Amino acid sequence: MSKNHKDEHVLVFPSNLLKNIGYFQGLSFEINKYLNVIKPKYSSLPRSEAEENPEYKQLISYAILRHGKKIFSYKRGKLLSEKRLFDNYSIGVGGHILGNNDRDLFEEEQTKGVEREIREEIFIGTNYQSRHVALLNDDSNEIGKVHFGLIYLFDLDEANVKKKEKSINEQTFFTVQELKKNIRRYENWSRICIDNIERLTD
Template structure:
């Protein structure tokens, strides 16, 4: 794995799309986390490459942790943390759309140069860093990795591979740490489903697969 970086541009973790297809191509959501993620993270073809080039190159997939925060109230109603993407940084092609997912790229910021290249903790550090940058979760929660998203039907999805996590929060107290997470609040899953066309494609795929 190459950890070469430049001062001027973010270097993000990618895997050749052919590596995904060799395991088995899928469109939408797959619950087979172990089948896909373990071999992809162990691949010798895993590398850091300039983000701007990767955003336009479908021969690579950028690995993206995608965290849904769920709260089940005392009446058994399931709520999800949602927000509207602002006009600031991040993926410009998703601006102004609603989302239920928090997360982002794994980059050279997460590389531990004191360890071997195939560092098992790399993905975890990327997840924790992105989450801490975007939200503050008040209170305890339980976490599980539930699936992957591959969406080759949209320009954004064509160059990204999402790893879906669900955080079951004890209290619906999640505070955005970035202005780009606008109108942040918990909404009942049924309400989200009724307005699902206003959400970004990954959110549509995840909500329908997990709650539809």
């Protein structure tokens, strides 16, 4: 979500699919249950159109970076393309998954989406292991109503992370206790993840 690419096509799926599969608010750890149904139904829309159409959910990769027992955190700055998130703190480095009409490439595009956004926003100067740990749905606000999160965990060998985007500020690593103590200053998605951080990082 770092750049203003309103003309690019992003992957979406019909919002009512969630009711058919099993609606949830917050996190779900039944990844295959949902993605196996979403995969045949996804399509692509111009991002500018998708942002204003709650009949569709845009797929968003959202990576949590961990080193040891600490989690990467930052503050979203003025140059963020999604102005509604400005001045919020976040523990997720994420972005839209670009549209592709080849369903056989769904998993590849999914992986590319999170890796591409990480490379655009930050530099990781260490080895890491990554895995897909959960899904996130948050219909409590206008942003959440048009987005659907694919939550990843990146385990870093070293706490060597530097920002590339000017919209990333005050980057640091916090303990879980520090995150929970200051949870009110974080954006909704991060709050949901912090509330469930033990399970996400298990």
